[in-house]
Amino acid sequence: MLLRHTTNKVADRHALTVNPAKTCQPIGAMYAALGVHSCLPHSHGSQGCCAYHRSTLTRHYKEPVMAGTSSFTEGASVFGGQANLVQAIDNIFTIYNPEVIAVHTTCLSETIGDDIAQIAAKARESGKIPEGRYVFHASTPSYVGSHVTGFAGMTRAMVDYFAEKCGKKRRQINIIPGYVEPSDMEEIKRIAKLMDIPAVVFPDTSNVLNGPQTGKYEMFPKGGVTIDQLKTTGDSMGTLGLGKLASGPAAHALDTKCKVPCQVLDLPIGIKATDRFVDALRSMAGVNVPDDINIERGRLLDVITDMHQYFFGKKVALIGDPDQLISLTEFLVSIDMWPIHIVTGTPGKKFEKRIRELTSEIPGPVNVKAGGDMFLWHQWIKNDPVDLMIGNTYVKYISRDEDIPLVRFGFPILDRAGHSYFPTVGYRGGIRLLEKILDVLLDRQDRDAPEESFELVM
Numbered sequence: 089m090l091l092r093h094t095t096n097k098v099a100d101r102h103a104l105t106v107n108p109a110k111t112c113q114p115i116g117a118m119y120a121a122l123g124v125h126s127c128l129p130h131s132h133g134s135q136g137c138c139a140y141h142r143s144t145l146t147r148h149y150k151e152p153v154m155a156g157t158s159s160f161t162e163g164a165s166v167f168g169g170q171a172n173l174v175q176a177i178d179n180i181f182t183i184y185n186p187e188v189i190a191v192h193t194t195c196l197s198e199t200i201g202d203d204i205a206q207i208a209a210k211a212r213e214s215g216k217i218p219e220g221r222y223v224f225h226a227s228t229p230s231y232v233g234s235h236v237t238g239f240a241g242m243t244r245a246m247v248d249y250f251a252e253k254c255g256k257k258r259r260q261i262n263i264i265p266g267y268v269e270p271s272d273m274e275e276i277k278r279i280a281k282l283m284d285i286p287a288v289v290f291p292d293t294s295n296v297l298n299g300p301q302t303g304k305y306e307m308f309p310k311g312g313v314t315i316d317q318l319k320t321t322g323d324s325m326g327t328l329g330l331g332k333l334a335s336g337p338a339a340h341a342l343d344t345k346c347k348v349p350c351q352v353l354d355l356p357i358g359i360k361a362t363d364r365f366v367d368a369l370r371s372m373a374g375v376n377v378p379d380d381i382n383i384e385r386g387r388l389l390d391v392i393t394d395m396h397q398y399f400f401g402k403k404v405a406l407i408g409d410p411d412q413l414i415s416l417t418e419f420l421v422s423i424d425m426w427p428i429h430i431v432t433g434t435p436g437k438k439f440e441k442r443i444r445e446l447t448s449e450i451p452g453p454v455n456v457k458a459g460g461d462m463f464l465w466h467q468w469i470k471n472d473p474v475d476l477m478i479g480n481t482y483v484k485y486i487s488r489d490e491d492i493p494l495v496r497f498g499f500p501i502l503d504r505a506g507h508s509y510f511p512t513v514g515y516r517g518g519i520r521l522l523e524k525i526l527d528v529l530l531d532r533q534d535r536d537a538p539e540e541s542f543e544l545v546m
């Protein structure tokens with residue numbers, strides 16, 4: 089209802105966000121932590137934060153997401169949360185017995201200034217962390233950044249705490265997959281395997297948040313990178329970080345700490361970005377690209393050729409996370425669609441510059457904003473309507489109000505399933521994305537077609 093009052097007059101706003109296009113840092117940190125085998129994420133703050141983070145992840149992945157909380161009340165808010173965290177660490181190892189606890193902070197504990205490394209050291213000294221078990225942490229105050237920077241921070245912490253260099257190179261490549269679905273992480277591993285490249289993918293939520301129904305609940309499912317694997321990352325031949333914002337910090341930290349050379353690439357969404365990923369894998373590992381991968385690429389090319397007439401010149405509005413939007417924009421432009429309104433809630437000027445470069449050939453104006461919100465995006469759409477919207481579940485309200493088709497993509501998707509099981513990265517993921525786009529465009533065409541043009545065959 090509120091959206092119906094959205095005006096098309098865009099006002100200059102600095103101190104007000106209306107309908108944010110991002111969520112808070114700890115959600116990303118919790119998601120990254122779930123990609124470590126036998127890890128219990130722990131929220132150092134009040135119960136409300138933890139409940140919100142868990143419920144958002146549970147609703148998106150349709151799996152129960154477990155996490156501990158330091159359960160701050162008035163006392164901890166005034167005197168600091170050390171006693172709560174030490175007690176929590178003791179309880180968690182005693183009751184749930186994970187291999188590792190990944191602590192992230194919240195707005196409150198950051199404002200108090202709790203020093204998590206010092207508290208974890210104290211817990212170890214006082215025997216609360218059993219032998220062979222670990223606690224690591226990331227700082228994730230939510231008054232800066234977004235869920236993507238929270239993910240990046242926790243992934244970087246995996247390097248800071250665990251990567252070791254023993255001096256003997258291993259024939260393996262580290263792949264930091266970025267803030268993508270479990271299905272995407274699985275696809276990235278599959279591509280590396282097809283190329284006969286041993287890979288340590290971290291974090292890896294496949295088989296954690298998209299595992300099979302066995303009838304038996306497992307608090308710590310089979311998937312996830314192990315601490316032993318993380319330790320070996322310092323001896324790998326190289327690191328590929330996918331997505332500058334989500335994976336760049338960990339890739340560079342590994343280079344600095346253990347001198348593992350890294351390349352930070354775009355997320356492999358779409359044909360060009362996947363080409364660059366496959367080529368980087370090929371040259372880093374010194375292997376040839378197998379026929380199976382060439383066949384997958386050829387299929388994507390065939391779908392693009394067959395469907396191009398429906399994509400050409402269609403205007404698209406995109407909203408979501410920077411790494412995804414950069415690759416998605418490139419993909420859409422490569423199939424002659426015109427992304428003209430692009431907003432991410434995560435701040436960062438480089439994003440705007442990159443999108444401007446990618447859309448420079450599009451006829452007509454292109455609106456782009458980092459640190460923007462859904463309200464502004466909606467206003468842009470009112471002023472220059474589009475044929476298609478791509479964004480998360482919250483876009484459905486704007487889609488209904490404006491009667492414009494929506495493809496759900498990104499985080500969170502609370503009202504559909506499938507995203508955890510079918511990838512959108514790689515050549516096969518590209519085919520899936522195109523299928524989703526084509527479906528909504530042709531459904532729309534069919535719905536609007538007069539009787540005499542209501543075609544059975546496309």
Ligand code: SF4
Pocket residue numbers: 112113114133136137140193194195196229230231
């Ligand atoms: S924004 Fe801050 S206070 Fe709110 S849920 Fe996130 S961490 Fe907690």
